[in-house]
Amino acid sequence: MSAHDISHPPRRRTWLVVAVIVLIVAASGFWWWSRAKTDDSAAKKGGGAVSVVTTTVQSRDVPVKLTANGSVVAVQSVDLRSQVTSTVREVHIKEGQFVKSGDLLFSLDSRAEEANLKKAEAQVEKDRADLANAKRNHERNRELFNQKFLSQAGLDTSQNLVDTLSGQLAVDLAAIESAKVARAYMEIRAPFAGRTGTIGVRAGSLVQPGGGNSTTTPPLVTVTQIDPITVSFTLPEKELSGLQRAVAAGPVTVTATLDNNESIAGKIIFVDNAVDTTTGTIRVKAEFPNTNARLWPGMYVIATLSPRTMEKASVVPAQAVQTGPENRFVYVVGEDKKVSSKVVTLAYLERGVAVVTGVEPGARVVVEGAQNLRPGSTVVEAERTTKGGGSEKKGEGKKDGEAKKAEGEAKPKAVEGKS
Numbered sequence: 001m002s003a004h005d006i007s008h009p010p011r012r013r014t015w016l017v018v019a020v021i022v023l024i025v026a027a028s029g030f031w032w033w034s035r036a037k038t039d040d041s042a043a044k045k046g047g048g049a050v051s052v053v054t055t056t057v058q059s060r061d062v063p064v065k066l067t068a069n070g071s072v073v074a075v076q077s078v079d080l081r082s083q084v085t086s087t088v089r090e091v092h093i094k095e096g097q098f099v100k101s102g103d104l105l106f107s108l109d110s111r112a113e114e115a116n117l118k119k120a121e122a123q124v125e126k127d128r129a130d131l132a133n134a135k136r137n138h139e140r141n142r143e144l145f146n147q148k149f150l151s152q153a154g155l156d157t158s159q160n161l162v163d164t165l166s167g168q169l170a171v172d173l174a175a176i177e178s179a180k181v182a183r184a185y186m187e188i189r190a191p192f193a194g195r196t197g198t199i200g201v202r203a204g205s206l207v208q209p210g211g212g213n214s215t216t217t218p219p220l221v222t223v224t225q226i227d228p229i230t231v232s233f234t235l236p237e238k239e240l241s242g243l244q245r246a247v248a249a250g251p252v253t254v255t256a257t258l259d260n261n262e263s264i265a266g267k268i269i270f271v272d273n274a275v276d277t278t279t280g281t282i283r284v285k286a287e288f289p290n291t292n293a294r295l296w297p298g299m300y301v302i303a304t305l306s307p308r309t310m311e312k313a314s315v316v317p318a319q320a321v322q323t324g325p326e327n328r329f330v331y332v333v334g335e336d337k338k339v340s341s342k343v344v345t346l347a348y349l350e351r352g353v354a355v356v357t358g359v360e361p362g363a364r365v366v367v368e369g370a371q372n373l374r375p376g377s378t379v380v381e382a383e384r385t386t387k388g389g390g391s392e393k394k395g396e397g398k399k400d401g402e403a404k405k406a407e408g409e410a411k412p413k414a415v416e417g418k419s
Contacts, residue, residue, distance in 0.1 A: 052369035059361035070233030079219035110186030117179035234281035242308035
């Protein structure tokens with residue numbers, strides 16, 4: 001067998017492999033060409049319209065809900081200290097006790113003050129007796145003077161004694177009042193109704209005037225008013241004018257929400273007289289009834305209020321508002337089913353509902369599918385199957401549902417004004 005005969009079979013197999021590969025490539029190319037042609041035909045048949053969901057811009061009054069983080073603050077709190085140096089004779093209260101205005105809290109050793117008061121009272125009794133005697137003598141001298149048995153100098157002397165004793169009586173009466181004040185310092189009473197804190201002394205403790213230095217002379221006790229109580233919070237300065245008008249018109253209701261979602265209603269009682277230039281906020285206080293002690297000084301709560309209402313505002317779903325590189329806009333669907341971009345300003349946002357300016361009520365805007373649009377794109381209303389088995393246009397169903405939902409939302413949670 002020759003060498004030519006041996007190499008011939010492998011050469012045939014090579015040509016067969018090449019032919020198979022060529023056929024595969026040709027078949028693949030034909031398949032891709034057919035698919036592209038089919039897609040082009042489908043696109044031409046559909047006209048290039050983009051499926052979207054639309055809704056109509058609504059016009060309604062929207063109450064502006066402001067939410068802020070607040071802290072509970074006592075209306076008043078006072079540290080009680082002794083005004084004199086003495087020892088504690090008796091403690092009449094317990095720590096954490098609720099007391100009324102005027103309740104006796106501490107009794108100090110008042111023996112010296114009581115003795116001084118008795119001495120002053122005795123001196124007043126003596127002055128009154130001396131004055132009565134001087135007045136009787138002066139009356140006798142006046143009769144003697146009228147009968148020419150006493151000179152004018154003698155009558156003047158008796159009158160001078162009456163005047164002197166009258167002045168002395170007044171001095172000693174003032175001394176009684178001073179002694180009573182000194183004795184009153186021996187009884188420390190509650191200046192207002194509230195709750196006592198930690199008691200810093202016990203019977204027998206020496207107390208001294210402290211001058212407000214809490215380090216060297218801690219207070220005997222701290223009394224804090226619990227009912228009513230206030231919540232302090234801040235609002236953006238842009239809300240100041242609306243808040244002032246609301247307060248002038250009548251009580252502005254504030255709702256405080258606790259960690260357990262319990263809500264308590266109160267009213268604004270104070271708006272600060274200056275805006276914080278660092279944060280651009282204004283401090284506000286609201287007063288709440290607290291008979292059940294649900295609010296405690298130092299607690300953090302969420303304060304919610306509605307000081308103003310945006311009348312006849314243009315309302316759209318929040319997802320209809322698109323954010324561009326320079327501004328916000330919405331896609332408005334025209335009569336020819338083509339969309340155009342309309343620049344809008346977001347005035348307020350609450351629970352997925354946006355109040356915008358720049359688009360008129362009644363205009364139809366795109367809610368879903370905006371990511372596939374460009375100005376001038378043609379759109380077609382998408383359809384969806386309802387629960388009853390029928391079909392409806394998403395835009396119309398969405399529109400009606402959102403309108404009903406917007407009208408029925410009585411207590412939306414606000415996001416504007418949060419601080």
